[in-house]
Amino acid sequence: MIEQNILQPGQSIKPEVTKDASKTMIKDLYSLNCDSIKELNGYDDKNYIVSVTSVTDNAYIEKISESGYVLKILNSLDSKNPCFIEAQTSLLIFLNENNVHCPKPVKNKYGQYFYTKKLQSGYHIIRLLEFIPGKLLHEIPVSNNLSFEIGIFVGKLDKILQGFDNPVYQSHSSIWMLNSVPRLKEFTFAIKEDNKLQVFLNIINNYEEKVLKNYDKFRKGLIHGDINEQNLIVDGNSDTGWFVSAIIDFGDSHYSCYLFEIAIAMTYIMLTTKTLESGGFVLAGYLQNVKLSDLELSLLKICIEARLTQSLMLGAYSFLKDPENHYILTTAREGWNLLERLRSKPDEELLKTWRNVLDIY
CATH class of the missing domain: 3.30.200.20 (Phosphorylase Kinase; domain 1)
Structure with missing residues (x-):
């Protein structure tokens, strides 16, 4: 059906x-x-x-x-x-x-x-x-301190969202939710390079086995669902520093895991900064307001890989349907490089990198 x-x-x-x-x-x-x-x-x-x-x-x-x-x-x-x-x-x-x-x-x-x-x-x-005026995050250099502040902002947002309730959110679903990652197998025809397709399929299968089978163990609530460099508005300047002043585009908001919220945020900040360490600063900020279990922390890497897979596969599909829309390929420019870097890092080594950042705070 x-x-x-x-x-x-x-x-x-x-x-x-x-x-x-x-x-x-x-x-x-x-x-x-x-x-x-x-x-x-x-x-x-x-x-x-x-x-x-x-x-x-x-x-x-x-x-x-x-x-x-x-x-x-x-x-x-x-x-x-x-x-x-x-x-x-x-x-x-x-x-x-x-x-x-x-x-x-x-x-x-x-x-x-x-x-x-x-x-x-x-x-x-x-x-x-x-309309909310201001600079979008992608227009400025993102420092480690700003990455930390972004994490704090998202954590505070998720705490405020705990006070909102609407039954429609309980049943809402879309292809962009991380719960929908298994459905990406229906879009394999959009990927023309066999080596990339095999990587994507391996990630999807790994994600199903490690993450979705443990879904009931994760803390949940209403989340924004698409924290990225195009949806955060910043204020300030390069001398005094930048801070997040507003957030836009709640079109992907839904009821799901806090693990997914922070994994998505880390994905796009790492894409923006081109460093794996910056993800640790976002995580450190987020944990000031929303706590994650050791199991959830251990699954961050595969969740980030799944988000990149989702973005790259659906981006390729959408570009087939709308080849004039180059915005669709925003993630594709850096996404594959980040995915390769993530996969080259052993899980424990990457988590240790992020935990070292957490120790600072």
Whole structure:
């Protein structure tokens, strides 16, 4: 039986829409007069940063956001699950109320936080969020101290998320969850190099045996699910130092293991810094607020390898479907190199490297 909310091989889910059509949506749905619109990087969704001059007929917008807005046109797969988008909206409101700087949802002129519209590519949910200005993490050099601060930020976020509850999150699933790693075997046709495919399959099998069979032993809660260099906004400067000021893109948030949350964060920071040691600083920061067992710590390496496999395989598949979208290959540029370096390090040796960092704190 096909799971309707999990990407299936062969599916094309990205919205087909032009900038002009998007400007019209902003006017028709939000009564906002658009001054400029620019497409942002995106995977399966269409995202635009929008500046507006005025609002004409929307009682739900008391004041125009000076920094602008982000128009999100969701892919056709996620658009089939409006209950999850509603839960995600509630989550963003909850986080803003708890002093976590993240995008604020904006109501359309009908008093709704999202609207489903038929486009050439199918039915797509349309949302508007207030844009958060600032530098993305990938735009600055990431020091060990900043890596530690990122870990602290993510740990604090996960503790705050413990205060939010919505039953929709308990049943939500997607191909990007680490629970879904076994399903990557359905996308092997996208990998054209046999040596890489064999590495990926070995990692998937190893992950199933070591991690998923122990899933019930791990601490769980609501997690962001995609902590990376494109989703963290920083403030400061090179002289006084940088700090995380905001977090965006909760589209992959779900109920799962804290082990997975920190493994994903470590993956992308190591990709950014190109050092294995930096993962230890992220971990050290995270452990200030969220504790992990010795078993969970011992499985970090295979979880990181699984995330890289997930990103590389799904990236290759998505690039087959959308060869003009070079953003998809962001991880591919460094991902394979990091994966080879991880696999060349014995498990105990790598864990010792990270534990040496933990001892500093």
